[in-house]
Amino acid sequence: MRWSEGVRLIGTAGHIDHGKSTLVHALTGIHPSHLPEEHAREMTIDLGYAYLEHPNGYKLGVVDVPGHERLVRNMVAGATGFELALWVVDARESVMPQSREHLHILDLLGVRCLVPVLTKADLASEEQIATACEEIGALLHSVRARVEPLHVVDSLSGRGIAELQRSIFALCREREDPDDDALPYLPIDRAFSLRGIGTVVTGTLMRGRLAEGDHVSISSVPGAWRIRSLNNHHAPVREIGPGHRVGVNLAGLEADAVRRGDTLVSRNYPYTGRFFNVRVELVHGTTLEWKHGLRMLFHAGATETECRVWGLVDEGDALWAQVELPREMAFFPRQRFILRGTNPRVTVGGGEVLDLSPDRPRRVTPAERSAHALRERGEPWLATYLAGGDRGVYRTTALARRWMVRESELIRQALESPELAVGPEGAREEAGSLVWRRAEGQALLTRLRDYVARQPRNEKFLPFAKLGRELGLRLPDLHAWLQRLYEQENDAAALLRADTRLERTGMVLYPGEVAFSAEERRIARRIVGRLKAEGLQPARIQDLHRQHASEPEIVERVLAKLRAAGQIVLVSPDFALHPIAEAHLRSAPALQGLDGVSAAEFGRALGLSRKYSIPFLEYLNEKDVLRRSGDRHYLR
Structure with a gap:
């Protein structure tokens, strides 16, 4: 196995007012709070950022997350991508509710390494420190991540800070090479505009690589955008790999069009979905009153949205379900997510996204479950899936x-x-x-x-x-x-x-x-002539029937024969077009540059009402002229 250096991301987690931001300041010399309200209230509200200079000459990104129970959304957005987490506990208060919830979230998100840190040691008695250490050890016993020895520090006096730094540096000397072939995936946690520069989006690059000049997409904004420049810890870079904090300057994009929860991905990113199968893990001790279609809060990357969970199947060693979101989202393979209750808002569990476009709505089929179990063990799974479906x-x-x-x-x-x-x-x-x-x-x-x-x-x-x-x-x-x-x-x-x-x-x-009788030929001429004259605004097929109300069976037969002879083209159950109009419809998106349009924009461009624009768009999607993503339609 080859190893490389300099691509670690460190983050904090823990209860409110347990000294996370002060610890980051002591370690890095940079205070992570950037909002005036945060300094006034001495409380972290949004994500804070700093970096730590490694003795080997590279920078370690540090993300500070808020500890308040109402700000778990921000915490999950920051913790997504942590490889090394500093789990911070106040020596005087010991483990508090958000200490536990943050620990559960880190475990569910699959953090690789956890360093427990006991802060404010100079203010605590030896008995308080001993009690806190005992409670922390009991909690960490069930954590799956690699747990490092506990550090007792005081950020104001500097007690234990140098030892903690050395431990972090040692842990960051080893780093498995990332998958450079993966498609870029960057959850956006901030978007802003700088005078003379333009729109900048920031986040942690989870997968893939980005380089100046690349064209990328934003999950909720149609189109593609060129990367004008990249910035890592206030320094310009020409290219960057996974695991880094990065600011991406996108040419031509308005900052107001982007929001936290969007994702920066490669152009024509394939892995998007609204319904998907998942493997679920519940927080130990959670009392979940399960019902089909349970409404929960779904956190993935920087996104928080309501979801519905269907078809929970408990197989003892695995818990399966299907998640329904209100809109399509971009995912990467085996992406981790968090599930929280809506009332009360507590972390119930989490898991990983297994596949998109499930076989059955609202349940994971036995064939899908068997295939996923084989994939988990690294065994061939395709034959099992096809044979079982x-x-x-x-x-x-x-x-x-x-x-x-x-x-x-x-x-x-x-x-x-x-x-x-x-x-x-x-x-x-x-x-x-x-x-x-x-x-x-x-x-x-x-x-x-x-x-x-x-x-x-x-x-x-x-x-x-x-x-x-x-x-x-x-x-x-x-x-x-x-x-x-x-x-x-x-x-x-x-x-x-x-x-x-x-x-x-x-x-x-x-x-x-295809042969027509004399009566069929008479009706066929009238239908074809009418459709040719009406172009892209044809009468409904039921109107063609009304035109020959006394001959319904003959009309149905004539329509079938006209389709068979290629004299009309059925584009929906309600509409048929003359071949000339159908050819015009097929060529219109490319000729008029209708790329990334909504149904309303498509209709305005062709002078059509929604009665026509919606079925015509569905037809063009089926014919692979366009590709639908959410409410937008893109040229293939």
């Missing part, structure tokens, strides 16, 4: 995003497993190919061809919903599998293309054999 087909891109892994890892597991295949007949494919159970691939194709052959020649349209029920596939899996089949150059695919054609909502059968 009801899905036969996946695209590796979607699967990699959902499980927050690299596509190369999925393909490696598929190639090494006798139960899986990658691409057709197990061929070695590039990323983005299908992964399916080997035994099902050929069987699905045979069943599809048999089913198509059994359809009467006068039945021209086969909806995907009906076909999915016949083949036992969910619609996303059916779409992905069919699209891949149509791309292959082999006899089976050629025969399939000769007899069928894929449309948005189904499969057109015998596309070269």
Whole structure:
């Protein structure tokens, strides 16, 4: 294992008025409080920052967190990313309520190393110090983090400060190399504007690297922003890695558009979600009155938001649940989070984010739980997951995003497993190919061809919903599998293309054999002419039925034949477009630069009401022209 120096982040934690900020001042010579109100009230309200000069010539970032019970949100925002935590306890008062809660939070967030520090020793008696040491030792017995020997200090007289510094320096000589290939992920805890510089956001870089000139995104702000400059502890740097405090100057971004709780990530960051499966740990002794859909406070990075927790499953050695957020958030693999009650506001537990886009709403399936248990042990899990679920087909891109892994890892597991295949007949494919159970691939194709052959020649349209029920596939899996089949150059695919054609909502059968009767031709001409004249503001399909109210069955048949013949395009259950209008709709986002638009902005650009803009945007997302993230739609 290789080790590097200079990328440690140190933080404080503990009860209010136990001397955290004064300890930071004694260690660094920098007082972390920066708000006038904090100095006036002698109380830390927001996060404070300082740094410690290591004898080897680099700086250690120090974050001071507030200790008040009403400011746990700020505490979690600062503690996220701590590698070494100074757990501070007043020698006279010993362990207090927030001492315990902060210790639980540090443990749930997975802090690597914990240094207990007994402060204000000159004001305490030997008996008080002995009692506090005993209580601290009893609490630390159950902590999973590496616990260092306790330090007894007095920040005003300097007692024990030099020894504590030396201990910190020794602990910071060893640092495992970070994962430089990870995508950048920086929870934003401050955003402000400097005259002559512009908008600066600050936070602790949790993963990845940032460099001048990189283009990044902000989770709640559409678009991409160029990094103009980087700053680490008041010094400019050209590049920075994980574990550091960093200020990022972003060109063109308004400071008012960013808030604490946003996340700075790479452009087109894939790992976002609103529903996700989690492994939960409860604080020892917590009496949780569980009910389905329990409302709680969810803390991750610098974000605090209300959430709902569904489908709690207790398997003895693991507690599983699914979390629902009010809006999409960006996550990184195995990200830690904290759960707090809403009344009273106490830390109930925490855990880690396991996967996005779960199989079932509001519960973690047995297949998902089995796969996660295997992943935890470092064993192959993909075959177990696919075999235990009801899905036969996946695209590796979607699967990699959902499980927050690299596509190369999925393909490696598929190639090494006798139960899986990658691409057709197990061929070695590039990323983005299908992964399916080997035994099902050929069987699905045979069943599809048999089913198509059994359809009467006068039945021209086969909806995907009906076909999915016949083949036992969910619609996303059916779409992905069919699209891949149509791309292959082999006899089976050629025969399939000769007899069928894929449309948005189904499969057109015998596309070269569309014929209209005289009556159908008359109605078809009127429908096509009307849709051509109406362009991007067509009548609803129900209006087309009303136009020929005396011939409802003929109209339905004509619409199906027009779709099969390619003379109209169904873009939603309510609207069809003339092919010219559909082509205009597809090209409009790129031609007009409609990148990162809301439904209202899209409608204004094309002169459309919400009646049209919303279904048209859904159609463009399904056709991979746009990609939706939250309420915004981005060019692919």
